[in-house]
Amino acid sequence: MSGPFFDEMHNPDGSLRELYRQIQEWIDENPPDFIEMKRREAEFLYRRTGITFAVYSEGGSTERIIPFDIIPRLIDANEWDLLRRGLTQRAQALNAFLADVYSDQRILKERIVDPALILLNSAYEPEMQGVKVPGDVYTHIAGIDIVRVGPEEFYVLEDNARTPSGVSYMLENREMMMRLFPDLFTRYAVAPVDRYPEELLATLASVAPPRISGEPTTVLLTPGRYNSAYYEHSFLADMMGIELVEGQDLFVSDTVVYMRTTEGPKRVDVIYRRVDDAFIDPLTFNPDSMLGVPGLMTAYRAGNVVLANAVGAGIADDKSVYTHVPDMIRFYLDQEPILKNVPTYKCSEADDLAYTLEHLEELVVKEVHGSGGYGMLVGPKATKEEREKFAEKLKAMPDQFIAQPTLALSTVPTYVNEGIAPRHVDLRPFILCGSEITIVPGGLTRVALKEGSLVVNSSQGGGTKDTWVITGEQARYA
Amino acid sequence: MLSRTADSLFWMARYMERAENLARLLEVGHRLAITPGETGGNEWLSTVTIAGCGQDFFETHQNATAQTVTDFLGLSEHNSYSIPSCIANARGNGRAVRTALTSSMWESLNGTWLDLETKRREALSGTGVIDYLDWIKDRSMQFTGAITSTMLRSDAYYFTQMGTLLERADNTARILDVKYHVLLPEHEAVGGGLDFYQWNAILRAVTANRAYHYLYRDSLQPWLIAEMLILRSELPRSLVGCLAGVTDCLEKLSNAYGARKDCVRMANALHADLAYGKIEDIFQQGLHEFLTDFLRRNYALADQIQRDYLL
Structure with a gap:
């Protein structure tokens, strides 16, 4: 996992990979100022449509658009088949693990996973112990981050089992590409992604409370318009044709959830919630929360409403639990993992901590409960001082950190100020788990726009690309 | 919704x-x-x-x-x-x-x-x-x-329309009320002297100067201007015009929901007073008093609509 970076457009000898031939020709055919014009058009369209995210900082938050790169990232049918199988397997294992942890705890009893790691973990939710959820599905929407380091080499960087975001960019990026470059779509058979909202709604309906006979009433619960992902919440609610509700729109009476409508109270069956566990019910969790619904947990435990994703699903994506996912796959599914984990050092263990401290300049160190690229150290990019400061933090709270080798993330050509240059990417596919598992081909490709940067998070200067899964022959008119 | x-x-x-x-x-x-x-x-x-x-x-x-x-x-x-x-x-x-x-x-x-x-x-x-x-x-x-x-002509549309119309009615009433007093030269009684430019400016405020000449074919008269802004349903910014729109929205909403709320009665009563009102009676009562009363009722109506549907 060291050495030169794998560029997805080129072979190691610099020659073009066949998959990207039409892209190269398209770039060659179009003068740079045409491309520049299209880039500006894309930015204008994003801003006008209000596709923004909020960046939190000390001075409050501001609305920004996420930079969009117009060169698509291509995945061929075989590569996708491998990913699809691997992701399905992993999502199955994560759900089996959650169902087990919150019921019989077989995996703990058999000491496959250390009970202390789970039961003493702040992401483990005792409120959920013994609660049955329809279909035993806990993580209905999982975002599993994939990085690529070679032609056949994919690694799972992390699992997101709580409320993964970014799918609206996947959908909007495709809309944008089809609008800006319709001719490019005549050169490739690109698997469509626009069925995602429909499949999400079907997934949610498939795990509705069993008492429902007809169409369940489904809503999307958002923290509100000041949340960084608010655009996505409203976009998805709109595409699914369901109400976008805030905590104040819902109330619980006799363990039943209702929403306040202009025609009076209306019963709610399924809540696709984009509010974190801690804020969802002030009576059970954070009493100061204004975002939640008092009494929601009572209704949930009574089986009168389904929450997606389930409360407590975070124990499956905790970074200290991540190392055990291959064991889960073997334990619950009796299969070998199709997708590999990145080797991970748990700083809570003395040997691993010692190794991490010795090799800080070549490791990436992350907070166990962190997300969004905040509070992490990228060893090779950090200064000596930064590393020394971080080492102090590590020694003070070793169990708050894990370390991983700095992966040679693959690169994809990207438009930057200097022209076209390789930039590092990752991939977040969205796995929908209901009565069956579905994955829309592709996902969200995030790209680190700074030269040499390996951090793709939008809050840290990352952008996105449209992700194309090429079906059938590589190119229609090769 | x-x-x-x-x-x-x-x-x-x-x-x-x-x-x-x-x-x-x-x-x-x-x-x-x-x-x-x-x-x-x-x-x-x-x-x-x-x-x-x-x-x-x-x-x-x-x-x-x-x-x-x-x-x-x-x-x-x-x-x-x-x-x-x-x-x-x-x-x-x-x-x-x-x-x-x-x-x-x-x-x-x-x-x-x-x-x-x-x-x-x-x-x-x-x-x-x-x-x-x-x-x-x-x-x-x-x-x-x-x-x-x-x-779509559904409930969302009616609530949006009512917001526009109630605000517009409020504004027209305010323009008429304040201008009516402030514009008069200090020593002249209401309805006495008339400054053409100033009254013309009121009409411009509601884009109704042409409409006035079309409806009245007369030089600018304060009571005719008041009549037009209050009682003429042809003028989209008149009080009666705005209230006609509000009652229409509430009727359609009531039919769609199969229930009539208190605000429907209030809106119809206010609209009827305007639809059957005469400018002579309004002047008798006192224009300022009439407009003050209208602003109060318009406000109460908006408040009742909120109570009936929006809370």
Whole structure:
């Protein structure tokens, strides 16, 4: 996992990979100022449509658009088949693990996973112990981050089992590409992604409370318009044709959830919630929360409403639990993992901590409960001082950190100020788990726009690309 | 639909309409300031009074002048009455319920908000105030155009419409009330002398100067102007015109929901008083008293609509 970076457009000898031939020709055919014009058009369209995210900082938050790169990232049918199988397997294992942890705890009893790691973990939710959820599905929407380091080499960087975001960019990026470059779509058979909202709604309906006979009433619960992902919440609610509700729109009476409508109270069956566990019910969790619904947990435990994703699903994506996912796959599914984990050092263990401290300049160190690229150290990019400061933090709270080798993330050509240059990417596919598992081909490709940067998070200067899964022959008119 | 959604649509429309009305008021002020005749600058005092922010204005300003009033109502971001505040509130409400807006509506609303800062700066450079006010009016009318031409005729539409209409009625009543008093030369009784330019400016504020001549074929008379702005249903900004729209929305809403709420009765009663009212009776009662009463009832109606549907 060291050495030169794998560029997805080129072979190691610099020659073009066949998959990207039409892209190269398209770039060659179009003068740079045409491309520049299209880039500006894309930015204008994003801003006008209000596709923004909020960046939190000390001075409050501001609305920004996420930079969009117009060169698509291509995945061929075989590569996708491998990913699809691997992701399905992993999502199955994560759900089996959650169902087990919150019921019989077989995996703990058999000491496959250390009970202390789970039961003493702040992401483990005792409120959920013994609660049955329809279909035993806990993580209905999982975002599993994939990085690529070679032609056949994919690694799972992390699992997101709580409320993964970014799918609206996947959908909007495709809309944008089809609008800006319709001719490019005549050169490739690109698997469509626009069925995602429909499949999400079907997934949610498939795990509705069993008492429902007809169409369940489904809503999307958002923290509100000041949340960084608010655009996505409203976009998805709109595409699914369901109400976008805030905590104040819902109330619980006799363990039943209702929403306040202009025609009076209306019963709610399924809540696709984009509010974190801690804020969802002030009576059970954070009493100061204004975002939640008092009494929601009572209704949930009574089986009168389904929450997606389930409360407590975070124990499956905790970074200290991540190392055990291959064991889960073997334990619950009796299969070998199709997708590999990145080797991970748990700083809570003395040997691993010692190794991490010795090799800080070549490791990436992350907070166990962190997300969004905040509070992490990228060893090779950090200064000596930064590393020394971080080492102090590590020694003070070793169990708050894990370390991983700095992966040679693959690169994809990207438009930057200097022209076209390789930039590092990752991939977040969205796995929908209901009565069956579905994955829309592709996902969200995030790209680190700074030269040499390996951090793709939008809050840290990352952008996105449209992700194309090429079906059938590589190119229609090769 | 969600009560909160209906509430946001209602206020989105109200704030956009309010921004447009402020632009209209300021335009009239600027027009009066350059017309012949001694107004002693009190057109700016009246503008502040109409907008209902006199007290707050004089807490921070000594005199109502073209400069201070235009800045306070038209350009400032530091008080809740101003055009930029109204646009921000309209957009904030719209954004909170984006899914209830058509893409045309959202793009119009968001586009206005995005361009506002640039337009504001141009206006602040001193030359472009009139252009700025025109732009606000254009954007508001484009927005209402997007509403009428793209929105489904369902409950969401009726709540949006009612927001626009109730705000518009409020504004027309205020223009008539305050101008009626302030514009009169001090020693002349109401209904006595008439300054053509000044009354003409009132009509311009509601884009009704041509309409007046079409309806009355007469020189400008205060009582005819009052009649037109209060009782003529042909004029879309008249009190009766606005209330006819509100009762229509409430009827359709009641039919769709299969239930009639208190606000329907209130709206019909208020509309009937206007539809069957006579200007002679209004003058008998006293125009100011009539308008004060109307503003109170219009406010109570909006309040009842909120209670019945939006909470």
